[in-house]
Structures are given as structure tokens and as C-alpha cells.
Amino acid sequence: MDPGRKAMIAGRGPPARDITAPRHDPNSRISKPTRPSGSGSRTPDFRPPKNAPTLEDEQSRQWVSQEDNFVLKQAKKKADIRVREGRAKPIDWLAVILRIIDPDRDLLDDDEEEVQVDVVDPEGVFEGLSDVQLAELEIDINSYVALETKKRNHDYWKTMQIICTDRRQKLKPLGPEGRAVSSVASDVDKLLGPKTYEQLEALEKQIRAKLRSNEPIDVYQSVLDSRLDTLRKQQEEDASGVRAKLQEMLTGPTSVVEEGSENQVEAQNVSQLVRRQPNFQYSSTHDPEPLLKLHNEDKAVEVVDESVFLQKIVAERRRVLKLGYIPSRQPTTEKLSSSSTMRASGAVASSSAPPGTQRFSTIVNEDFSQATKALYEREVARGVNEDEEIFTGEESVTTTAKPQWADKYRPRKPRYFNRVQMGYEWNKYNQTHYDHDNPPPKVVQGYKFNIFYPDLIDKSKAPTFKIIREHGRKRGESFAPAGEEDTCLIRFIAGPPYEDIAFRIVDKEWDYSAKRDRGFRSSFDKGILQLHFQYKKAFTRAVCCTNFLHPCATVNFIGSFDTLHQAQADQHFMINPTAANISRNNFGLTTPMSAMPQSSTPTAWNGPNQTPLNFDDQTTSDYYGYSANITSNEQVNNFLRGMSFSDVPRTWTPYDPRMLVDNGIGAGSFEPSAYMIDPNKNDMQTSVDGPDLQFDAPENSRGFSRLSISRSPKMECDALASDTLAFSKPAPFRLPSTDDSDDGDRSSREMTAMDIDDHCADEPYAKLIYRALMSAPNHSMVLQEIYQWFRENTVKGSSDTKGWMNSIRHNLSMNAAFKKTERKIAGDESKKSTEWVLEEFAIKDGVQSTTRHDILRSQFSQPQGQIAQRQSSPLTPPSHESMPSSSNPYFFPKVEQLELPYGGPCGLEDVQGVYIDDSPLFTDNHGAQFCDGLPRF
DNA sequence: CTATGTAAACAAC
DNA sequence: GTTGTTTACATAG
Numbered sequence: 001m002d003p004g005r006k007a008m009i010a011g012r013g014p015p016a017r018d019i020t021a022p023r024h025d026p027n028s029r030i031s032k033p034t035r036p037s038g039s040g041s042r043t044p045d046f047r048p049p050k051n052a053p054t055l056e057d058e059q060s061r062q063w064v065s066q067e068d069n070f071v072l073k074q075a076k077k078k079a080d081i082r083v084r085e086g087r088a089k090p091i092d093w094l095a096v097i098l099r100i101i102d103p104d105r106d107l108l109d110d111d112e113e114e115v116q117v118d119v120v121d122p123e124g125v126f127e128g129l130s131d132v133q134l135a136e137l138e139i140d141i142n143s144y145v146a147l148e149t150k151k152r153n154h155d156y157w158k159t160m161q162i163i164c165t166d167r168r169q170k171l172k173p174l175g176p177e178g179r180a181v182s183s184v185a186s187d188v189d190k191l192l193g194p195k196t197y198e199q200l201e202a203l204e205k206q207i208r209a210k211l212r213s214n215e216p217i218d219v220y221q222s223v224l225d226s227r228l229d230t231l232r233k234q235q236e237e238d239a240s241g242v243r244a245k246l247q248e249m250l251t252g253p254t255s256v257v258e259e260g261s262e263n264q265v266e267a268q269n270v271s272q273l274v275r276r277q278p279n280f281q282y283s284s285t286h287d288p289e290p291l292l293k294l295h296n297e298d299k300a301v302e303v304v305d306e307s308v309f310l311q312k313i314v315a316e317r318r319r320v321l322k323l324g325y326i327p328s329r330q331p332t333t334e335k336l337s338s339s340s341t342m343r344a345s346g347a348v349a350s351s352s353a354p355p356g357t358q359r360f361s362t363i364v365n366e367d368f369s370q371a372t373k374a375l376y377e378r379e380v381a382r383g384v385n386e387d388e389e390i391f392t393g394e395e396s397v398t399t400t401a402k403p404q405w406a407d408k409y410r411p412r413k414p415r416y417f418n419r420v421q422m423g424y425e426w427n428k429y430n431q432t433h434y435d436h437d438n439p440p441p442k443v444v445q446g447y448k449f450n451i452f453y454p455d456l457i458d459k460s461k462a463p464t465f466k467i468i469r470e471h472g473r474k475r476g477e478s479f480a481p482a483g484e485e486d487t488c489l490i491r492f493i494a495g496p497p498y499e500d501i502a503f504r505i506v507d508k509e510w511d512y513s514a515k516r517d518r519g520f521r522s523s524f525d526k527g528i529l530q531l532h533f534q535y536k537k538a539f540t541r542a543v544c545c546t547n548f549l550h551p552c553a554t555v556n557f558i559g560s561f562d563t564l565h566q567a568q569a570d571q572h573f574m575i576n577p578t579a580a581n582i583s584r585n586n587f588g589l590t591t592p593m594s595a596m597p598q599s600s601t602p603t604a605w606n607g608p609n610q611t612p613l614n615f616d617d618q619t620t621s622d623y624y625g626y627s628a629n630i631t632s633n634e635q636v637n638n639f640l641r642g643m644s645f646s647d648v649p650r651t652w653t654p655y656d657p658r659m660l661v662d663n664g665i666g667a668g669s670f671e672p673s674a675y676m677i678d679p680n681k682n683d684m685q686t687s688v689d690g691p692d693l694q695f696d697a698p699e700n701s702r703g704f705s706r707l708s709i710s711r712s713p714k715m716e717c718d719a720l721a722s723d724t725l726a727f728s729k730p731a732p733f734r735l736p737s738t739d740d741s742d743d744g745d746r747s748s749r750e751m752t753a754m755d756i757d758d759h760c761a762d763e764p765y766a767k768l769i770y771r772a773l774m775s776a777p778n779h780s781m782v783l784q785e786i787y788q789w790f791r792e793n794t795v796k797g798s799s800d801t802k803g804w805m806n807s808i809r810h811n812l813s814m815n816a817a818f819k820k821t822e823r824k825i826a827g828d829e830s831k832k833s834t835e836w837v838l839e840e841f842a843i844k845d846g847v848q849s850t851t852r853h854d855i856l857r858s859q860f861s862q863p864q865g866q867i868a869q870r871q872s873s874p875l876t877p878p879s880h881e882s883m884p885s886s887s888n889p890y891f892f893p894k895v896e897q898l899e900l901p902y903g904g905p906c907g908l909e910d911v912q913g914v915y916i917d918d919s920p921l922f923t924d925n926h927g928a929q930f931c932d933g934l935p936r937f
Numbered sequence: 938c939t940a941t942g943t944a945a946a947c948a949a950c
Numbered sequence: 951g952t953t954g955t956t957t958a959c960a961t962a963g
Contacts, residue, residue, distance in 0.1 A: 764941060783953065803943060813955050820954080834953080
């Protein structure tokens, strides 16, 4: 309930401030430094309530009616959805029918596609309902009566009420008096009985007026009639189509059954109907497969006695005769919306059947499982594309016990038709070693699972699947040796009568983006579970080739570690086996690295202490020297901004762009990101022992301008080096921390086909905004551009609700990483645009969380007198006590930040791995690893 | 408790 | 109506 209404009920005005809630404190407000004080800041609202008491009642009424209206709208929408999904209850049909026949419904309101219903007579809905169902329906109708405000609709529901009561009366056995009560009469009694004479008189006037008017007495009759007419015609056409087809099949193209004869057949006279069937000679060709063997799918089908079956047919026929058209199989048992089934199977038929007979299957084959079967066949007929193969990697499922329902339904495996998509990966390595005539081995790029559950008992419950990783491996971790891929099991769980089914697939990060070409799909429709996904493409973001480097040097990578976080998936170093000493530690990676050798024999990367290979072992000269490739899925440009090399005499020289190649797909748009070393020059000025090393970047390499190398005096502190540094704990996948380590399935994350989107949507707003801004020129965007980026690149942004926009604004406001700047639009000085730009520190180091109320609390609860530790906040760039705004955790002066005293007693708490600035990024924990002094070249 | 998401009030435009 | 700021609260771990 909305707060307004709640308050109204409680006898108050609009929501008042909760006195138990934290109070406004103008002094404690968090604000960002860039904003002029005063503007935009709020003062507590001490104004008297806006509403004069006289207005209150009127407003209350409005709230109530608005809420009721909302409830009503929602109810109607839900009804629509249920009808469309084949889960409709009788009340839903009534609601949907009303929507269709309501001549002045709000067309603008119909944002959703109109439900295709072929039942247009609300009375038909009541057909065949039991007393219990009717009772339920009555309750539902009553709530509509209560909610509906429009007169006409209200009347409709009133009428339905009466019909419903009438039906129930009729179902009841005759009372002891043996007198059949005319329920309508009693309704009339009820209606008129309590009225006074005056009221009756008024009513009479109304009725007379109504009779005099030209308006049809039954407002719906005309609409109904026209729809019925269309429907009947259509069904007649269908029927004659079927008849023609049958004739052709059975006796050739001569007419046997006379026109119209069927119409005279009385419903009860089934035997007559049977007799009228044309005679024909049986031939085995008519029945090539006598169904002696039950189809797997049919084994659980209900067994019906012949007489019962005939009775059912008679009842059905009666109903058809009464209604004048063939009702769809709603509303009770067959849950599937037959119209959609019919359309779907019709489409199947149309591909092969001669024109005019398309409807054949639609009428004869209304059966759900038939339709699903047809879809299965269509899927099979569709075959595989050039880059696809049929995938049957079915694994035995380790089922603990027989399912509980095993005695009720015969357990069976679902049928499936799966494809695996294969393709070439034109990464640097493959580009070097293969060409299009002589391509590299194909790798798995994605899968298309189509699993068929035509006879699912509970059709309203979509099957689910889960990913099972074995041997305690977690998401993002890799146990596979170099050059091989990890696999996992994907297990589909549906419920009775289906057993689980599992397949072994490659375990890489999925690309959930609903972008046109990536084709992510997860749906359950018409009994078919479809799960189509591709893996994220690996982009080689940085290829650092350092020829002429001493073989034992340690290479430190400098980059945006936050970006690294986002670079999830299979981050690994593909390193030349000769590059033995790439310091893993300093990169803060926890993912196992693997080596990608140039030669055909993979060599595992054993970490920094691996013995370097001798250069003489090199057989090719392609990568003579050291190289390190870092692959990531993300197209983040300044993923890696540099490398540093310890313990070798060196000169930094601009990196040779020819050595840097890849963006993973062969296009050469790669930004230079490292320098190489010329060992022949020994420049002591840049000796590694110098405290901080900074240099100016060449103009053409914008990533370099922020490159810095230095030694950290503080990094020896274990606590800092391990946990407090954001980048020291990269999450290989941005996965929910739900831990799916475990051999079995218990803790594996389970997903329904529906909640996948959520699952992949868990990258925080702050990081997404960061990515958005990073992708923009000048790291700057206006709000609308950010929105657009979200729409194009995130699941959040594809949501219909506006909440995500709110959250974006919230994040922009709250996060010190984002700075609002006013920019004049060229040409029109009067117009300004507000742009959001990334702060320098954020560009380098990424962003952290948004809302940090704890900051304030901890700050103000500091014991007085004591020198308070500065607040640790990922958002808080280091601030200084002496700074004028040290009370403001978001405030930090840009100039001073370069001179922060890291040596101080509490100097490092502030950085929290975020504000790294030009201060020490790495320490060389592993010490020097010289072999014998000089490089062997 | 932390990190994050979400809703919403409110001001300013 | 949009944009920006802030508060409050929810939720998962």
C-alpha cells in the first residue's frame, strides 16, 4: 500500500516524518566539493502540512480510488498474462473478454499486445465448471464488482455474478421441497426486495428511458455477435478444409459427405455420427505404424474407458452446439492457450502442407504434446548452420534417489535438440600461426539448448537449470592445463514426469547481453526450454612484448585494477615460456596463470619462481624476448597501462607499436600500453632503486600519461598488501558471492530460465557508470548518454521501470569518482549542458561503492580529543586533518593529493586500494631474481 | 557490519 | 517533466 493511503487510514495527512527516524541534520550532510554550498542542499522541511483540512477528505477519496484503480488495472493485466501463458482461471477469461468487448476501453493503456482469445461469449466460461470452481469464480467476480468503477464494466460483472449464482443453483440437487427455484427470479427478488417505493419508481424511470433509447439493451450483444460471426466463419472454413483433406486422404477427391448433413446430427446421437463415416478399404499404408508400441511420451497419459471417452465427446459436442462455435480448450484442464499452439503448429504445417490444408493439423491436432512434437521436428528440420554442430554431450546425472513422483508418473528423459556453435578465435597467437586457408582448431563459442517438455505436469512452472562445477572449482577459477578449457555440467531440472538431464559444456563466462548478434535467449514456451548463449569473446587487451629484457627480470604490470576486476572471465597471462619472471604477485591476480607458448608444447606457468628458459631454446624468432599477453573479455582501453621491470638496468623507451597487436578479433585498434627496454642503454636516472619513477608519456599514447612506477615503503605491511587493497582481491568473475564450490549440486547456483538476467545484472551501478564514462571521449557524458549506454550495454538498462535511472543519478551524485561539470554548448552561449566526468583518480583506479552512511556515523562517534584515525572509505581519497573540509569525507583537494604523506603512521588507511594515485603500486616482494648478471642476447 | 540497490522526498530548472 | 541531492531503508552475505 502506498504511504499516502496508509497514512490516510491511520487518520493522518500525507506521510509525516517518523519521529524515530534519524533526524535531519544540516551539518551532517554529505556533499561533494564541486558543488557550491547552499545550492542543491536541502533544508529540513518545517512547513506546515500543505493540505487544508477541508481538502483532506477529497484527497483521501482520490487516493483510495487511485489505488483501487491501480489494483484493478493490475488484476486485468495479470489476467491477460495468465491467458496468454495458458494459466488462465475462469475469472481471467471473464476479465479478458470484458477488455475485448469494452467499447471504450483506454486504448492508450493497452501497451501490451492484445491477447488472442477465441472465446467471446462470457457465458461459455461457466460451461462445465464444478460447484467448487463456480464458488471460487464467484469470489473473484465479487472482487471485480467491488473494484470496477466504470458503470458499464460494473454492470458486466454484476451480470456475471448473476449467471454464476444461477449456475450454482442449477448444479445443486433439488431441495427437499422438490421445487426448482428460479434463480433469476430470486435475484430479481433480491434486487428489488429491499428497495423502497421511491427507489423502485426511479428504477422504473431508468428502465423506460433505456427502452426508449436506441442503445442496444444488451450493450455487449452487438460486439459479441460480430465477433462470433467471424469466429464461426473461420471455423467453418477450417472445417471444410479438414473435410476436403480427409476426403482426399480416404477416398480420393470425390465428395462423399453431403453438405450440411452434420448439422442435423443430434448431439446425443453419437452412434449415428459414427455410422455416417465414409467407408473405405483399410490398407496398411493408412497406418504405417500400428501404434502397438506406446510412444514414450504417451506412457503417462491418462487411460480413459471408451464409454467415458464417448461421453466426453458428447458433452463437448453439446457445448459446441449450444455456443455455436468451437470453444477453445479453456478454461479448466487444458492450460495451454490453444490459439498460440494452433498458430505455432500451423506454421509447421504450412511449410509442407498444400495450401488450403494448413488448418488441418490445427483442428485435429490441438493436443499440446502434438504441437511440441511438431516444434521439435521443426527444430530438427532446421538443422545446423555452418558453424554449428549437433550437441549431444549428455552426461549421466547423479541422482541420489528416484524422484518422489516416480510411482505416480513414469520418469523419462526429455527429448532435446541442441547445437554447439564453433568458431575460430583469431587472437594474436592464432593470427601468427594460422591463416584462413589453414585455420586454427575451432573452439566452442556457445550453445543452443532446446529441450522439450511437452507433458510437464505442472506447466506453469518453468524448468530450471544450474551449473555444476566439479572438484571444488569455483566460478572463474581454472584448473585446466594451459591450452585446454575447463568444463562444467549444466543440468536441467523440470519436474514430473521428467528426469533431470545434464550436459558437459565449456565453462567460460556467458555473454548475457541481449545484443542482436550475441543471441542470448532463455525461455520456456510451448513446452520448450530454450537456452541459447554464447561466451564472451576474449579480447586481448594488452600485449606487452619486451624484447631485449633480461630473462630474470621481474615485470610488474601497472593498470587499472578496478578494470581488471571487471575483466573477469579467463584472465590469464599467455606468456612466452621464456618470460619466466612476470610477477604475478604484483598484479594481484588470484586466477591461476597459464602459459601460452609459441611452440606447440604447452608449458605450464608455475609462478614467479619458475626457472627461466634459456633463450637458446627458442626456435622461432617471432617473440624473441619476453612477451606477456593479458586477455580479458572487456573492451576497456586502458586495461593495462604499463609494465615496470625490476632489477635490471634499463632505459624506458616508447614501446614499439608493431609489437603490440591485438584486440582479439584481428582489428588493429590497439593502444600502445607498454614500453620496452633497451638493455644496451643503462640510464641510472631511472634506476629501479629510485623512490618513485615517473615519466612523461609520448603524445600518441594517452594511456601512458599516468604510468608510474615506484617502490612502496608501506606495501610490506601484510594487511595492506593483501586485504585492504581493492586490487589485491580481484574477483575473477563478478559473481554473486554465492559459493558454488562443492562437488555436488547443493550449493550450485540455481537459476530459472527467468532469473538469469538478474544473475548477470549484478555488476554495481558505480562500476557500470565507470565503464560507461571510460568508453566516452574525455571520460565525459551527459546523463542521457549514460542512460543510453546502459540501455545498450546492460541488463539493468533494458528494464522498463525507471528505477535504474534513479539509481544512476543516485550513484552519480553520491560517488566522488564522478564529477559534474558545466559545459557551454558551442554556438549558443546561453545553453549549458551538464556533463559527468570521471575524476582523475577514478580514471586510474576505478570506482568503489556509492552510499556510505557509515562514514558519517563513525566520524561523529569518534571520541573527542583523541586523534581520530581518518575514515577509511573506498570513496575517500586521502584527506588531511589540516584540510579545511576534512569533515567532509568526499572532499579532497586535487593539488595536494600528489604530496600525501604515505610514510605517516596512518597514512595508508586512507587509500583502501582506491586512491592509489602516483604512489607506490607495487612492491617487488620476490626480490631480485638475477641469474648471473647480464642478459644473454 | 559492509556493499549495494531502491524508493522517494525535495529542490531547482 | 528532468536532473541532482540526499535520506531512508532493504537485502545479501
